Amino acid sequence: MIELMNVTKEYNNGVKALNNISINIDKGEFVFLVGPSGAGKSTFIKLLLKEVEPSSGRIILNGQDITKVKSRMIPHIRRSIGVVFQDFRLLPNKTVYENVAFAMEIIGAPYKNIRRQVPMALSMVGLSNKADSYPNQLSGGEQQRVSIARAIVNNPGLLIADEPTGNLDPDTAWEVMKIIRRINRRGTTVLMATHAKDIVDVMKQRVIALEKGQVVRDEQRGVYGYEG
Numbered sequence: 001m002i003e004l005m006n007v008t009k010e011y012n013n014g015v016k017a018l019n020n021i022s023i024n025i026d027k028g029e030f031v032f033l034v035g036p037s038g039a040g041k042s043t044f045i046k047l048l049l050k051e052v053e054p055s056s057g058r059i060i061l062n063g064q065d066i067t068k069v070k071s072r073m074i075p076h077i078r079r080s081i082g083v084v085f086q087d088f089r090l091l092p093n094k095t096v097y098e099n100v101a102f103a104m105e106i107i108g109a110p111y112k113n114i115r116r117q118v119p120m121a122l123s124m125v126g127l128s129n130k131a132d133s134y135p136n137q138l139s140g141g142e143q144q145r146v147s148i149a150r151a152i153v154n155n156p157g158l159l160i161a162d163e164p165t166g167n168l169d170p171d172t173a174w175e176v177m178k179i180i181r182r183i184n185r186r187g188t189t190v191l192m193a194t195h196a197k198d199i200v201d202v203m204k205q206r207v208i209a210l211e212k213g214q215v216v217r218d219e220q221r222g223v224y225g226y227e228g
């Protein structure tokens, strides 16, 4: 599903955010990406989304070398990835339903598909009863569940979550994790960058640790490995 081969990313200021890393992630895996601040986690995610280009190396996503594709293919690549951020990034003037529907509208999905898939996505995150609410009428956990519904509504093969529980209290964070795990069990590959020691330690999933742009640990059923 995801293959990085000898990938280096050096920014214009000479910082090597990633230094010759090779990683394989299979379809359906659940992977935590951990490591100290500045280790290269966000850069890794940005490379997959083609927000930044590698300085060298190859990145294969769904069998396609995305370092070689033409820029007009970038929207097509992004469509195969759902993304969830720490700060939710919902549109404040749209309802919950409209926020999720918007992710389908911008890719030109037919109206009848939107009418069918948005309620399914909202049901998946347990928010069918909040479809007409606005983001500011929701708790942080509910807002994050809306952003998860938006991320999965186009049925992406890969869900990337960048510190998705960072703004949530522990109980709410666990609710969100249960939903992400359920999505993973349905077959979606999950890559989650996090500093949440408790969650990583309890979930016993694959853990890839980055430090100074290098993979220092890659364990099945791993632990966070740093002080919380």
Ligand SMILES: Nc1ncnc2c1ncn2[C@@H]1O[C@H](COP(=O)(O)OP(=O)(O)OP(=O)(O)O)[C@@H](O)[C@H]1O
Binding pocket: 011, 012, 013, 015, 016, 017, 035, 036, 037, 038, 039, 040, 041, 042, 043, 044
């Ligand atoms: N646009 C940029 N230009 C120059 N240097 C950058 C840029 N973005 C990131 N860096 C540097 O690259 C390194 C890796 O940063 P990155 O954001 O990938 O780390 P991170 O592991 O996501 O950190 P955090 O846990 O704080 O989010 C850092 O030294 C950072 O300062």
